[in-house]
Amino acid sequence: MTSPNMPDPKTDVLANRDRIVEDLRDIVPGEGVVDATNQMRAFETDGLTAYRQLPLVVVLPETVAQVSRVLKYCQKYGIRVVPRGSGTSLSGGALPLEDAVLLVMSRFNKVLEIDYDNRVAVVQPGVTNLGVSNAVAERGFYYAPDPSSQIACSIGGNVAENAGGVHCLKYGLTTNNVLGLQMVTIDGEVIRLGGRHLDSEGYDILGLMTGSEGLLAVVTEITVRILQKPETARAMLVGFPSNEAAGQCVADIIGAGIIPGGIEMMDRLAIKAAEDFVQAGYPLDVEALLIVELDGPEAEVDHLIGKVEAIAGNNGATMSRVSTSEEERQTFWAGRKAAFPAVGRISPDYYCMDGTIPRKRLPEVLAGMRELSEKHELAVANVFHAGDGNLHPLILYDANNPGELERAEEFGNDILRLCVEVGGVLTGEHGVGVEKRDLMPAMFNKDDLDQQIRIKCAFDEQHLLNPGKVFPELRRCAEMGRMHISRGQLPFPDIPRF
Amino acid sequence: MAQTLGGEMFRPETEDQVLEAVSWAVSEQAPLEVLGHGTKRGIGRPLQVANGLDISGLTGITLYEPEELVLTARAGTSLEEIEARLAEHNQEFAFEPMDYRALLGSQDRPRGTAGAVLATNLSGPRRLKAGAARDHVLGIRAVTGRGDLIKSGGRVVKNVTGYDLPRGLSGSWGTLAVLTEVTFKVLPRAETEETLVVSGLNDADAADIMAQAMGSDAEVSSAAHLPESVRGRFINGALPGSAATVLRLEGFPSSVAYRLGKLEAMFAQHGSCSRLDADASRALWREIRDVKPFCDGTTRPVWRVSVAPGAGHQLVAGLRLQTGVDAFYDWQGGLVWLRMEGDDEAGPVRDAIRALGGGHATLVRGSGDLRNHVPVFEPQEPALAALTRRLKEQFDPQAVLNPGRMWAEL
Numbered sequence: 001m002t003s004p005n006m007p008d009p010k011t012d013v014l015a016n017r018d019r020i021v022e023d024l025r026d027i028v029p030g031e032g033v034v035d036a037t038n039q040m041r042a043f044e045t046d047g048l049t050a051y052r053q054l055p056l057v058v059v060l061p062e063t064v065a066q067v068s069r070v071l072k073y074c075q076k077y078g079i080r081v082v083p084r085g086s087g088t089s090l091s092g093g094a095l096p097l098e099d100a101v102l103l104v105m106s107r108f109n110k111v112l113e114i115d116y117d118n119r120v121a122v123v124q125p126g127v128t129n130l131g132v133s134n135a136v137a138e139r140g141f142y143y144a145p146d147p148s149s150q151i152a153c154s155i156g157g158n159v160a161e162n163a164g165g166v167h168c169l170k171y172g173l174t175t176n177n178v179l180g181l182q183m184v185t186i187d188g189e190v191i192r193l194g195g196r197h198l199d200s201e202g203y204d205i206l207g208l209m210t211g212s213e214g215l216l217a218v219v220t221e222i223t224v225r226i227l228q229k230p231e232t233a234r235a236m237l238v239g240f241p242s243n244e245a246a247g248q249c250v251a252d253i254i255g256a257g258i259i260p261g262g263i264e265m266m267d268r269l270a271i272k273a274a275e276d277f278v279q280a281g282y283p284l285d286v287e288a289l290l291i292v293e294l295d296g297p298e299a300e301v302d303h304l305i306g307k308v309e310a311i312a313g314n315n316g317a318t319m320s321r322v323s324t325s326e327e328e329r330q331t332f333w334a335g336r337k338a339a340f341p342a343v344g345r346i347s348p349d350y351y352c353m354d355g356t357i358p359r360k361r362l363p364e365v366l367a368g369m370r371e372l373s374e375k376h377e378l379a380v381a382n383v384f385h386a387g388d389g390n391l392h393p394l395i396l397y398d399a400n401n402p403g404e405l406e407r408a409e410e411f412g413n414d415i416l417r418l419c420v421e422v423g424g425v426l427t428g429e430h431g432v433g434v435e436k437r438d439l440m441p442a443m444f445n446k447d448d449l450d451q452q453i454r455i456k457c458a459f460d461e462q463h464l465l466n467p468g469k470v471f472p473e474l475r476r477c478a479e480m481g482r483m484h485i486s487r488g489q490l491p492f493p494d495i496p497r498f
Numbered sequence: 499m500a501q502t503l504g505g506e507m508f509r510p511e512t513e514d515q516v517l518e519a520v521s522w523a524v525s526e527q528a529p530l531e532v533l534g535h536g537t538k539r540g541i542g543r544p545l546q547v548a549n550g551l552d553i554s555g556l557t558g559i560t561l562y563e564p565e566e567l568v569l570t571a572r573a574g575t576s577l578e579e580i581e582a583r584l585a586e587h588n589q590e591f592a593f594e595p596m597d598y599r600a601l602l603g604s605q606d607r608p609r610g611t612a613g614a615v616l617a618t619n620l621s622g623p624r625r626l627k628a629g630a631a632r633d634h635v636l637g638i639r640a641v642t643g644r645g646d647l648i649k650s651g652g653r654v655v656k657n658v659t660g661y662d663l664p665r666g667l668s669g670s671w672g673t674l675a676v677l678t679e680v681t682f683k684v685l686p687r688a689e690t691e692e693t694l695v696v697s698g699l700n701d702a703d704a705a706d707i708m709a710q711a712m713g714s715d716a717e718v719s720s721a722a723h724l725p726e727s728v729r730g731r732f733i734n735g736a737l738p739g740s741a742a743t744v745l746r747l748e749g750f751p752s753s754v755a756y757r758l759g760k761l762e763a764m765f766a767q768h769g770s771c772s773r774l775d776a777d778a779s780r781a782l783w784r785e786i787r788d789v790k791p792f793c794d795g796t797t798r799p800v801w802r803v804s805v806a807p808g809a810g811h812q813l814v815a816g817l818r819l820q821t822g823v824d825a826f827y828d829w830q831g832g833l834v835w836l837r838m839e840g841d842d843e844a845g846p847v848r849d850a851i852r853a854l855g856g857g858h859a860t861l862v863r864g865s866g867d868l869r870n871h872v873p874v875f876e877p878q879e880p881a882l883a884a885l886t887r888r889l890k891e892q893f894d895p896q897a898v899l900n901p902g903r904m905w906a907e908l
Contacts, residue, residue, distance in 0.1 A: 427657070444649070
């Protein structure tokens with residue numbers, strides 16, 4: 001893949017590598033500092049595997065005090081730091097830099113406390129998403145946000161990326177399910193935000209931290225809300241002769257006041273790939289398939305399934321099946337959850353995009369994608385979170401064919417620009433990272449971006465934390481501080497006043 | 499509507515005019531009091547500012563798509579207008595924004611503005627399940643204290659493009675930027691609701707019952723405990739005698755009935771159970787939301803305390819040993835409304851919060867004198883205070899927006 005422009009490495013840092021490694025070993029003893037090239041290979045990329053870079057050194061701290069000391073040291077010497085959880089980011093958020101310490105939080109892997117009365121769990125950032133749910137499963141509780149990578153991704157990474165999943169429409173994103181954080185700023189200060197109480201007074205720094213992609217501070221502890229599992233959950237498969245009909249069905253379900261636990265949509269290519277892969281029982285003679293899950297008390301679920309079936313019928317559904325057992329419900333989901341690897345079997349390579357659109361613009365976005373598919377001469381399969389308009393087009397290509405990879409990237413960028421044009425956004429859940437960084441001006445003007453960079457300046461004036469991610473360019477904070485308003489302008493005569 | 503200390507009172511009707519007014523304030527280094535309908539003007543430290551920026555003329559719902567669950571309104575649009583429009587489609591703000599007018603004696607005003615809903619991060623009893631305003635905001639347009647017009651977020655539910663500035667501005671009380679437009683996620687209104695009343699529990703037993711209810715699969719959307727001292731002041735005294743622990747269930751009628759039965763079976767042996775029908779239930783939760791028992795027309799201090807739900811009753815029990823206090827609990831005990839007998843009780847309240855593992859207390863009603871010498875918002879630890887100050891400087895370096903409203907130094 002075409003290599004992204006990253007900040008120029010600091011030559012003094014590169015020149016002093018041996019000394020830096022030695023100093024870091026003083027802070028994190030034992031096997032917590034990894035500097036051998038062959039061992040650092042495991043960390044040279046995240047889930048966006050097309051980009052690879054060895055870090056200056058890998059540090060795996062074990063205590064908050066170590067994190068604090070490492071950051072303070074790095075700030076003192078102007079050394080860049082890339083924080084990393086499990087490395088499942090799909091946008092290159094944890095891509096190392098040649099001159100940066102890679103701060104890997106995987107040894108922060110403990111569930112510190114479970115408090116059922118207050119319905120919270122206090123966990124370290126390296127615990128996996130599924131690990132949180134597993135820790136509270138014995139009492140029938142779970143943690144609601146469920147990204148597809150939940151078996152591997154860390155809860156700290158979820159906070160950094162504001163991760164979502166199929167349950168988001170009803171149960172919210174990471175930001176709605178985190179009550180408190182402990183974090184360490186680049187100057188080594190340990191700060192607590194929120195806690196077990198529901199509101200965090202003062203500026204909503206908890207909100208700013210969630211989804212900040214490792215650019216503001218390093219998270220060392222997280223307090224999450226846990227929920228009691230609904231009494232029952234059932235899933236339906238509903239097939240349609242067109243994407244438009246399926247899209248309208250989604251709008252009508254929500255318009256009728258029904259908020260399902262999840263609604264996912266797959267197009268013909270994705271259905272076929274998934275069915276071939278896991279035999280989920282998907283119909284192969286439909287253009288679009290919806291998986292609708294309803295959860296709650298059994299009587300309510302039965303009632304809603306009847307309503308959804310009627311709405312589907314009105315939209316020309318050609319098939320409908322309701323799960324009759326927990327195994328069958330899981331099977332319905334198995335195909336959707338395996339859609340990405342399934343597509344991987346029918347194409348040598350694929351590139352997974354992530355944009356969100358207002359749901360009702362779906363038909364024109366799908367039509368636009370078909371046109372782009374012809375223009376770039378590459379096929380695209382679609383699976384997405386239909387309930388909240390979060391698309392995941394999978395662009396199929398073969399990296400061995402010269403030029404195809406560049407065409408796939410161009411195709412992807414065109415899709416994201418289209419999402420913005422119809423009122424959507426560049427990324428729904430994967431983050432901006434390196435991947436979509438240069439597209440940010442498609443959504444924000446200079447003033448919008450400058451104010452975001454100013455937030456960065458409030459946390460990290462020297463731009464040492466994860467530089468080169470999210471923002472197309474980082475200007476010096478001192479320069480950002482200037483104001484361009486000349487004195488002497490009088491109260492404006494045309495503004496109404498008393 | 500609002501009075502100033504004799505300076506300029508801008509009342510913009512367009513976003514450009516907001517931009518011009520803030521630019522003027524910046525160029526003249528003339529701070530502005532930012533306000534909408536002024537219903538919450540009594541919260542925070544009293545401002546010493548000659549000029550005002552009243553955004554209540556910046557009105558209009560600019561986008562409402564019921565099937566997309568999204569609504570955008572200019573910041574000065576009244577909550578009444580928005581709620582009426584949503585009601586036409588059986589939708590609502592699920593976070594149930596509270597109404598401070600009766601508590602603060604500002605009943606002569608409209609209900610408050612869309613911008614203030616976010617700027618003060620309003621919520622009500624359903625916050626327990628559905629979240630606060632900050633959990634439902636999707637996008638904003640705003641003028642920063644630097645005189646820049648910015649936008650952030652969008653109109654879609656899933657969005658991680660850049661920092662979450664819409665949330666970052668929630669609860670900032672107009673000290674970072676003047677909101678000019680806000681986009682919220684809206685949700686279908688429940689078809690019906692009923693409330694289970696468990697009577698006769700002391701505060702500690704009530705906390706236990708509420709924890710059990712919230713930890714069950716009955717999908718309780720609100721849980722409050724109304725001790726005997728306040729019980730009679732709700733819904734014209736219609737709640738059964740002695741303390742009332744109340745649990746709200748919302749949804750489709752058959753589902754509500756089923757879940758209510760389940761809870762009754764759980765709690766039958768703990769106290770006498772009764773039910774409130776939909777009308778009584780709605781009235782009760784509106785009064786809990788708006789702190790009815792303490793709407794007494796006085797300026798006696800009322801504190802809003804947020805702690806871990808299980809800690810609420812311990813806080814009150816501790817305070818009662820030191821001072822005269824009347825209290826009731828929302829959010830499963832996590833939101834404690836305190837009406838103090840004495841004036842300056844900030845110290846005991848905040849010491850108790852710290853001793854119980856953290857949270858915060860806000861003085862929501864008190865005389866100007868009290869608000870001048872008591873920290874109205876929870877004092878912050880030094881590192882957090884420093885970060886807060888740096889954020890303020892990045893948005894509003896000359897402190898022209900509501901200076902000193904939250905903390906003296908901001």
